[in-house]
Amino acid sequence: MSTETDRIEQIATQEYKYGFVTEVDTDVAPPGLNEDVIRMLSAKKNEPEFMLEWRLKAYRHWLTMVEPTWANVHYPAIDYQAIRYYAAPRMKPKGPDSLDEVDKEILRTYEKLGISLEEQKRLTGVAVDAVFDSVSVATTFKDKLAGLGIIFCSFSEAVQQHPELIKKYLGSVVPYSDNFFATLNSAVFSDGSFCYIPKGVRCPMELSTYFRINTADVGQFERTLIVAEEGSYVSYLEGCTAPIRDTNQLHAAVVELVALDDATIKYSTVQNWYPGDKEGRGGIYNFVTKRGKCVGARSKISWTQVETGSAITWKYPGCILQGDDSIGEFYSVAVVNNLQQADTGTKMIHIGKNTRSTIVSKGISAGRGQNSYRGLVKILKKASGARNYSQCDSLLIGDKCGAHTFPYLEVSNSSSQVEHEASTSKISDDQLFYCRQRGIKSEDAVNMIVNGYCKEVFKQLPMEFAVEAQKLLGVSLEGSVG
Amino acid sequence: MLKIRGLRASVGGKEILKGVDMAVNAGEVHAIMGPNGSGKSTLAHVLAGREGYVVTGGEVVYEGKNLLELAPELRAREGVFLAFQYPVEIPGVSNTYFLKASLNEIRKHRGLEELDAVDFLSLVRQKLKIVDIDQDLLNRPVNAGFSGGEKKRNEIFQMAVLEPRLAILDETDSGLDIDALRTIAGGVNKLRSSDKAIMVVTHYQRLLHYIVPDFVHVLLDGRIVKSGGKELALELEEKGYDWVQEEVGAQSR
Ligand SMILES: Nc1ncnc2c1ncn2[C@@H]1O[C@H](COP(=O)(O)OP(=O)(O)O)[C@@H](O)[C@H]1O
Ligand SMILES: [Mg+2]
Numbered sequence: 049m050s051t052e053t054d055r056i057e058q059i060a061t062q063e064y065k066y067g068f069v070t071e072v073d074t075d076v077a078p079p080g081l082n083e084d085v086i087r088m089l090s091a092k093k094n095e096p097e098f099m100l101e102w103r104l105k106a107y108r109h110w111l112t113m114v115e116p117t118w119a120n121v122h123y124p125a126i127d128y129q130a131i132r133y134y135a136a137p138r139m140k141p142k143g144p145d146s147l148d149e150v151d152k153e154i155l156r157t158y159e160k161l162g163i164s165l166e167e168q169k170r171l172t173g174v175a176v177d178a179v180f181d182s183v184s185v186a187t188t189f190k191d192k193l194a195g196l197g198i199i200f201c202s203f204s205e206a207v208q209q210h211p212e213l214i215k216k217y218l219g220s221v222v223p224y225s226d227n228f229f230a231t232l233n234s235a236v237f238s239d240g241s242f243c244y245i246p247k248g249v250r251c252p253m254e255l256s257t258y259f260r261i262n263t264a265d266v267g268q269f270e271r272t273l274i275v276a277e278e279g280s281y282v283s284y285l286e287g288c289t290a291p292i293r294d295t296n297q298l299h300a301a302v303v304e305l306v307a308l309d310d311a312t313i314k315y316s317t318v319q320n321w322y323p324g325d326k327e328g329r330g331g332i333y334n335f336v337t338k339r340g341k342c343v344g345a346r347s348k349i350s351w352t353q354v355e356t357g358s359a360i361t362w363k364y365p366g367c368i369l370q371g372d373d374s375i376g377e378f379y380s381v382a383v384v385n386n387l388q389q390a391d392t393g394t395k396m397i398h399i400g401k402n403t404r405s406t407i408v409s410k411g412i413s414a415g416r417g418q419n420s421y422r423g424l425v426k427i428l429k430k431a432s433g434a435r436n437y438s439q440c441d442s443l444l445i446g447d448k449c450g451a452h453t454f455p456y457l458e459v460s461n462s463s464s465q466v467e468h469e470a471s472t473s474k475i476s477d478d479q480l481f482y483c484r485q486r487g488i489k490s491e492d493a494v495n496m497i498v499n500g501y502c503k504e505v506f507k508q509l510p511m512e513f514a515v516e517a518q519k520l521l522g523v524s525l526e527g528s529v530g
Numbered sequence: 531m532l533k534i535r536g537l538r539a540s541v542g543g544k545e546i547l548k549g550v551d552m553a554v555n556a557g558e559v560h561a562i563m564g565p566n567g568s569g570k571s572t573l574a575h576v577l578a579g580r581e582g583y584v585v586t587g588g589e590v591v592y593e594g595k596n597l598l599e600l601a602p603e604l605r606a607r608e609g610v611f612l613a614f615q616y617p618v619e620i621p622g623v624s625n626t627y628f629l630k631a632s633l634n635e636i637r638k639h640r641g642l643e644e645l646d647a648v649d650f651l652s653l654v655r656q657k658l659k660i661v662d663i664d665q666d667l668l669n670r671p672v673n674a675g676f677s678g679g680e681k682k683r684n685e686i687f688q689m690a691v692l693e694p695r696l697a698i699l700d701e702t703d704s705g706l707d708i709d710a711l712r713t714i715a716g717g718v719n720k721l722r723s724s725d726k727a728i729m730v731v732t733h734y735q736r737l738l739h740y741i742v743p744d745f746v747h748v749l750l751d752g753r754i755v756k757s758g759g760k761e762l763a764l765e766l767e768e769k770g771y772d773w774v775q776e777e778v779g780a781q782s783r
Contacts, residue, residue: 477581478618485578485614486628486688487606487635496631500622500671 077134083107086235089134093204096211106224106234113228119391120420120452121360123333131298133236133269189253199244200255203271206242213244217275221304221341221368229300229362230337233269237302240270245280245311254510256285272303276311278344283314285513299358301336309344309371314352316509318517321357323524326415328387331359338365339395342374342403350377351394352508354517356524359388364422366395369403369431376405379505381517383524384417384449393423393454398431398464407438410502413449414525420452425466427459434464443501444474445494445525495522531556531727532597532696536588539576546572548752549588554696557724561738561763562731564749565771570731571615573749574700578612579605592696606632607639611694613685615701615731620672625684626654628672629691636692657690661717678705686717697721698729703737715740735763748774 077085086107090100115126193200199210207214224234241257257272276282286303299321305313315338324331334357340349351365367376378394396405411419425436442451453470475497483493499506499518506514532554539547546569554560564570576583577590579602590597597605620628633653634644645653658665663683673681682702689697699718703711718741722728730741738746738760746762747754750771755778756762766774 473621476618479620481580481602482614482618482620483628484602485606485612486632486692487603487639488628488631489601489603492631496623496628497620500620500624503622 077132079132080129081107081131081133081236085133089236089238092134093207095207098211098215099207102218102224103235106231107236109225110228110231110235113231115228119362119422120418120454121362121389121391123360123389126298126333128232134238193251193253196249196252197246198249198251199242201242203237203240203242203273206273210242210244213275214242214273217273217304217306219304221306221339222302222337227337229335230302233271233300233302233337237269237271240272240301242272243274243282243284245274245276245282247277248279249277250280251282254283254285256287258287268297268299268301270301272301273306274304274313274315275306276308276313276347278308279310280308281312283510284316285510286315286317287320297332299332299334299336301338303336303338303365305340305349307340307342307344307347307349307371307374310346311344312348312350313340314350315340315365316513317351317353317355318509318513318520319353319355319357319361320520322359323357323386323388324359326386328359331388332357334358334361334363336363338363339368340366340376341368342371342376342400344374345371345400346373347371348375348377350375350379350508352377352379352505353381353392354502354505354509354520355380355382355390355392356520358390361388361390361392363392364395364424366397366424367405368397368399369405369434370399371403372400373402373404374400375403377508378405378407378409378423379508380409381412381502381505381521382410382419382421383412383521384414384419385524386415386417388415388417390418391420391422393421395424396426396436398425398427398434398436398461400431402433402435403431404434405436407436407440408504409438409440410505411440411442411451412445412498412501412521412525413442413451414445416448418450418452420454422454422456424456424458426457427461427464427466429460431461432463434461436464436466438466438468440468440470441501442470442472443498444472447474491526494525498525531593533591534588535590537573537576537585537590538587539572539583539585541572541583545586546752547576550749550752550754552747552754552757554727554729556695556727557722558745559722559728559730559741559743561741561743561746561760562729562749562754563733563735563746563763563766566733568749569752570733570749571700572752574612574615574698574729574731577605577698578602578610603635604639607636609636609695611689611692611697613682613689613697613699613702615704617673617676617681617685619674619676621674623672624668625670625672626650626668629654629688632688633691653691657687660690660720661686662713663687679707679710682706683710683714686714690717690721693721693726695725696727696729698731700731701733702730703732703734711737712740735767738763750774750778 083104086103090103190200222230224231243255245251274284305315307313321332321334342349349367355361365378369376376396382390382392384390393409394407407423409421411421413419421440427434440453444451451472455468457466459466475494480490480493484490498521506517509517534550534552537547537550550573562570576585585598630650637644661683667680667684673684715737730743743760746758746760748756756774
């Protein structure tokens with residue numbers, strides 16, 4: 049009977065507003081993957097021997113692995129030989145020392161995306177590392193941070209400047225053999241961000257990496273490593289966009305976080321990769337491994353993610369709670385519209401005593417989107433007094449979409465407490481009509497309801513980001529109702 | 531203000547309104563009475579523009595405009611307000627936030643400046659007294675977990691804030707105890723004015739002791755079969771709907 053529902057089915061024709069391509073002179077590798085490509089890549093980056101060895105070890109291991117199929121997502125087989133594993137805007141061999149050396153087109157790209165790399169103009173206290181295709185093109189506020197002993201630079205630079213730290217921590221949370229995509233990343237990762245907060249330092253500004261895929265057929269494989277020494281604090285933001293293309297592009301990143309005694313790392317993502325068009329053509333495959341290790345006692349790692357983009361999202365930011373009394377948190381909003389698919393959730397591994405974890409997952413499905421929450425809470429034998437609270441909510445807009453929940457629980461300790469709550473709700477025609485009868489049009493009503501539903505997660509985000517996330521959600525759901 | 535002529539409407543392929551005629555002028559209160567299932571809520575929903583109610587004939591002119599052409603939100607902004615028989619819950623959206631958004635949409639439409647949080651709250655404080663609504667309810671999500679009576683109160687509170695030109699109250703009295711009924715009716719009476727009209731849809735006459743109508747219409751099987759002054763409500767109270775039914779039957783025989 050309801051035409052509200054019919055309209056809900058007239059799916060978004062809203063265009064992805066970040067879908068432009070930047071014309072820059074780019075140095076790209078030919079498609080294909082073999083040991084020579086890896087050697088070439090490592091040589092271009094002038095990497096020390098240990099790095100190349102690590103890559104090759106990963107590559108050889110990867111050859112023995114098969115792509116996972118357990119996730120509730122469907123896509124045609126990826127031809128790994130058709131992907132280019134390296135693309136970089138041509139610059140002076142050493143990489144940019146100042147913004148003057150960065151291609152003007154690239155700077156303009158970031159301006160268009162609302163990110164000014166000209167730090168002097170920035171009033172907001174956010175330091176940005178901009179990654180364009182495979183390479184970090186600029187890092188702002190570096191000097192100011194260096195004064196506090198904070199290292200914030202591109203991964204490549206860290207390999208050159210701080211090899212001892214890289215050697216110590218690379219792969220310490222996500223080993224090179226971890227899973228198919230992480231292992232591929234370990235072999236071919238191009239760049240990413242590195243961040244080190246020394247003992248007792250509270251990082252005075254938000255650190256941020258902004259990822260941008262530009263070149264066609266390029267796989268983006270970045271790696272982020274954040275190390276927080278004893279008693280330190282850092283809040284880190286990650287944003288992503290890509291041009292509109294009608295072929296799929298692979299993004300297989302790895303993020304490793306290490307928190308020592310009493311350290312806190314807050315990691316927020318607003319993921320807005322190109323989701324594909326309304327027929328499901330194109331879009332990014334976002335297959336990402338993110339994991340944090342609370343190595344020290346009383347340390348804390350908190351993941352907040354707002355996932356609006358990508359054709360397919362496959363990611364489970366997790367925490368290994370090794371230190372006693374350590375805390376892991378996961379706050380997530382995942383939106384799928386049109387033909388998007390998301391299989392996302394978290395893993396909380398309780399090892400230390402009195403470790404605590406909180407999971408708040410808010411899935412939103414519209415159009416013909418399919419959204420799955422997959423979460424593992426594992427409490428090991430030694431983790432006495434461990435506690436977990438999980439809340440998984442699904443919101444459906446229209447009746448062609450789906451929500452699925454796969455909670456896994458492995459408890460080997462009888463003194464631990466685990467609590468799980470789940471709900472599924474639907475934005476009903478009655479709700480929309482009620483709003484419209486009060487003068488609020490359907491689209492605004494949906495935004496209002498969705499924002500209300502996501503409040504708990506948004507309040508975890510830094511202010512500016514929360515506003516952006518709210519807007520993004522509005523855009524992602526545009527056209528999902530009348 | 532409102533002219534309904536020969537209005538026919540069906541729901542799910544079934545004709546419910548079979549030619550409704552009535553005229554409402556500014557300043558008037560009209561009661562629409564009728565047994566359950568006679569089409570009262572259908573009439574209210576058709577006027578408000580609920581999707582799924584298909585108008586198959588007739589016309590509705592509101593303030594000189596073809597009301598049936600307007601999207602529901604535009605009707606609301608033009609001053610048509612429906613107090614729902616079953617107000618829906620909207621979890622996660624605070625009552626005040628919702629009402630502020632609503633009021634500002636209406637104000638924008640009328641070329642007025644939007645109210646900021648401070649002005650809005652002082653307006654709310656002023657209106658709170660009209661229906662004696664618990665302030666706690668304002669911070670809770672819209673209707674979520676409200677009792678039946680609280681939901682009805684909230685509807686009238688919204689009406690007080692939004693100041694509609696034409697308010698349609700659908701069974702606002704149902705499920706209320708006598709004290710609540712008195713307060714709500716008192717609230718509605720305070721909102722009566724020479725430039726506003728109210729349509730009170732009710733199954734029982736008891737509300738009409740408190741909100742005294744200027745006109746009473748009896749809706750029976752999708753038609754208004756009898757209209758009169760407030761004394762018609764009393765007559766109905768005494769003789770029941772069967773009486774009208776018989777009378778109408780006798781006439782058509
Ligand atoms: N959504 C609907 N689908 C089918 N029939 C409906 C629907 N809504 C109302 N009706 C029918 O329309 C008739 C009038 O209903 P309604 O207008 O709610 O009456 P009232 O408010 O006078 O009790 C009833 O027979 C009812 O069953
Ligand atoms: Mg009714």
